[in-house]
Amino acid sequence: MILDKLLDDIVCMTAAREHETLDAAMLAALCRLTHARHCVMLDLLHVKDQGFVQPRSWMSAHGQVQSVAAMQAEPKRLPIARYPVLAAWMRDKSGRLTEVAERGVYTLWLPVWLGDILAAAFRIDYIAPLDAATRPALDRLLQIYTNHRQLIDYSERDSLTGLLNRKTFDTRFARMACQVTAHEAAKNPAEEERRRHAGDESHWLAVVDIDHFKRINDRYGHLYGDEVLILIANILRASFRAQDRIFRFGGEEFVILLRSVTLASARRALERFRENVEHYSFPQVGRVTLSIGFTGIGNDSPVEILGHADQALYYAKQHGRNQVRFYDELVSSGALSHGLSNQTMELF
Numbered sequence: 001m002i003l004d005k006l007l008d009d010i011v012c013m014t015a016a017r018e019h020e021t022l023d024a025a026m027l028a029a030l031c032r033l034t035h036a037r038h039c040v041m042l043d044l045l046h047v048k049d050q051g052f053v054q055p056r057s058w059m060s061a062h063g064q065v066q067s068v069a070a071m072q073a074e075p076k077r078l079p080i081a082r083y084p085v086l087a088a089w090m091r092d093k094s095g096r097l098t099e100v101a102e103r104g105v106y107t108l109w110l111p112v113w114l115g116d117i118l119a120a121a122f123r124i125d126y127i128a129p130l131d132a133a134t135r136p137a138l139d140r141l142l143q144i145y146t147n148h149r150q151l152i153d154y155s156e157r158d159s160l161t162g163l164l165n166r167k168t169f170d171t172r173f174a175r176m177a178c179q180v181t182a183h184e185a186a187k188n189p190a191e192e193e194r195r196r197h198a199g200d201e202s203h204w205l206a207v208v209d210i211d212h213f214k215r216i217n218d219r220y221g222h223l224y225g226d227e228v229l230i231l232i233a234n235i236l237r238a239s240f241r242a243q244d245r246i247f248r249f250g251g252e253e254f255v256i257l258l259r260s261v262t263l264a265s266a267r268r269a270l271e272r273f274r275e276n277v278e279h280y281s282f283p284q285v286g287r288v289t290l291s292i293g294f295t296g297i298g299n300d301s302p303v304e305i306l307g308h309a310d311q312a313l314y315y316a317k318q319h320g321r322n323q324v325r326f327y328d329e330l331v332s333s334g335a336l337s338h339g340l341s342n343q344t345m346e347l348f
């Protein structure tokens with residue numbers, strides 16, 4: 001019986017081609033196998049050598065899997081010290097299934113190890129103790145989950161920085177732009193423009209390019225150039241929210257999708273990131289700066305949106321580098337004319 005259920009769950013999990021679907025299949029499997037009252041997946045974030053814990057997805061009371069990616073608000077991050085089991089795993093760089101019983105409720109913790117990095121954990125709460133066969137079954141299921149997650153990571157991510165790759169950007173951005181276009185179709189473009197400037201929440205796309213990166217490679221060699229790319233990827237991860245998506249677009253270019261924020265917040269986040277890089281001391285290389293162009297994601301096609309952000313980036317490069325430029329503002333001030341320039345990067 002347990003074998004049948006387990007095989008069904010494995011079929012579901014290994015059919016997943018994206019993290020969200022894999023996480024949902026794993027949560028459903030865990031709830032079914034443990035008859036859980038509550039099941040949540042937590043992400044472990046490593047920020048400046050400190051560990052933080054943040055929910056990623058969970059099973060709702062109605063048996064539906066919900067995910068942070070679909071939420072408007074930033075989920076709460078708590079220091080890892082608030083979770084003694086996770087803190088001990090992180091300190092020891094090892095740990096397996098751990099069951100904790102307290103006042104008639106059992107909590108099972110399952111770690112997701114990627115090498116010696118504790119990347120995530122599942123927490124399951126239930127009231128009847130697990131039978132002897134369930135624990136080893138959960139342990140195997142966790143191994144299958146981790147293996148499949150690594151496979152998805154491998155195809156979605158850039159091997160140098162670990163950020164999402166260009167192929168993933170193409171798929172995700174086309175999907176996101178379609179959703180926004182469908183949502184905005186009923187509105188008139190002038191109203192959408194007014195809404196973005198009026199401080200309403202919207203989605204934004206930013207293109208980031210390291211300044212004079214060729215000089216870094218030429219002066220210090222490609223290995224140091226690669227190190228700069230890895231460190232900038234780390235600063236990017238620490239500078240943006242869980243709902244935002246960060247891609248290495250190729251070479252020394254990165255793309256950020258900022259979700260559901262006002263123009264002022266998007267600008268502030270990008271400025272803060274730019275300053276974080278400017279003030280970081282890169283080993284051997286010293287100071288590195290970057291230029292950023294960004295625009296709103298409205299009714300335009302993905303190619304046009306990328307083209308607009310790239311035009312703003314090009315403007316930043318032409319006007320001193322180390323700055324953030326907003327496409328719509330450049331157009332309304334007359335510094336840029338609306339439409340695709342022939343200096344835009346090669347798209348798709």
Ligand SMILES: Nc1nc2c(ncn2[C@@H]2O[C@H](COP(=O)(O)OP(=O)(O)OP(=O)(O)O)[C@@H](O)[C@H]2O)c(=O)[nH]1
Pocket residue numbers: 160209210211212213214215217221222223224225226229250251252317321
């Ligand atoms: N180390 C390293 N270098 C790379 C990688 N991908 C691309 N590059 C280098 O990135 C450099 C990009 O240089 P350019 O496009 O001329 O731009 P830039 O020197 O950054 O100048 P501006 O963008 O105008 O500020 C080239 O020297 C590429 O060889 C990589 O994965 N690792």
